[in-house]
Amino acid sequence: MYKLYTDKVEKFSAKIKLEGASLKDSKARLIIESESFDLMFKGTIDTDGVVNIPVKRLRGLIDENTTGNIKLEIIAEDTYFVPWESTFEVETSKKVTVEIKSQSAKRIKESKSSVQIVSQSEPTISEREHVLNIVKLLIKEDINIDNLSVRKNKLNNIVATYITENTVNKDQRSPVINKVIKVLTKRK
Numbered sequence: 627m628y629k630l631y632t633d634k635v636e637k638f639s640a641k642i643k644l645e646g647a648s649l650k651d652s653k654a655r656l657i658i659e660s661e662s663f664d665l666m667f668k669g670t671i672d673t674d675g676v677v678n679i680p681v682k683r684l685r686g687l688i689d690e691n692t693t694g695n696i697k698l699e700i701i702a703e704d705t706y707f708v709p710w711e712s713t714f715e716v717e718t719s720k721k722v723t724v725e726i727k728s729q730s731a732k733r734i735k736e737s738k739s740s741v742q743i744v745s746q747s748e749p750t751i752s753e754r755e756h757v758l759n760i761v762k763l764l765i766k767e768d769i770n771i772d773n774l775s776v777r778k779n780k781l782n783n784i785v786a787t788y789i790t791e792n793t794v795n796k797d798q799r800s801p802v803i804n805k806v807i808k809v810l811t812k813r814k
Contacts, residue, residue, distance in 0.1 A: 628696050628714040630658070630684060638669070638679040640698060642709055647702035649675060655701075656681065658714065660694035671700075684716060692716040753798055757805045760788055764810065771810045 630636070638656050649671050656679045658665040665687065669679030677698065697711040763784050764770075769777050785803065788794070794802060 628712045630681065630688070630696075630714050630716045631719045632685040632688065632690055632716060633683060634719050635683055636681040638667070638677075638681055638698075640677045640710060642671070642675045642677055642700060644675065644700070644702055647705065649673060652700060652702040654679060655699045657697050657699055658688075658694065659696070660688065660692050688716050690716055690718055752793075753802055753805070756788075756792065756794055756798065756802045757809060759792070760785060760802070760806050761809050763788065764806070769810075770813060771807075774810070 644652060650673070652671050654669040654671050654677045656667045656669065658667075665684075667679050667681050669677055671677050677700075679698075693713065693715050695711065696714040697708050700707040700709060764781065767777075767780060767784060769781055769784075774781060785806075789799060
């Protein structure tokens with residue numbers, strides 16, 4: 627049985643002897659016949675009678691585990707020959723197999739105890755520190771909830787500078803800014 631692959635380019639190669647006709651004027655084809663369709667690949671024959679037929683990747687053309695017949699056709703002048711024929715099967719040359727082994731109860735228990743769930747409404751320590759640092763900067767610049775609209779440019783500069791100079795990730799930015807506003811509202 628001949629193997630064809632969905633994920634690599636192959637080169638079908640065979641040596642033929644042709645009598646009574648010129649190799650130079652002869653043609654070679656590899657025909658792949660399956661139940662639902664046929665494919666044909668054209669090749670060359672060199673002066674020594676070596677047939678070379680490139681077979682492109684079959685991914686998207688033929689599914690894995692497809693079977694059928696494959697044959698080499700030679701057309702020499704006005705004569706048609708089938709010097710070789712076989713069955714074929716399509717495979718993938720690279721495969722990954724995963725075997726999951728069961729975990730012991732002890733391992734599962736250990737992993738559960740190491741998981742810590744943090745409520746989203748309560749800020750993490752780093753969020754709390756960011757809120758306190760930003761509020762301190764705003765108080766230092768005399769920005770409060772009453773003059774917020776008047777001093778919005780200064781506020782934007784302070785917050786933007788703080789966020790770029792400190793490690794405030796994108797997920798933390800919105801909660802930190804909301805909590806800064808809450809603190810300023812309480813400081814009235």
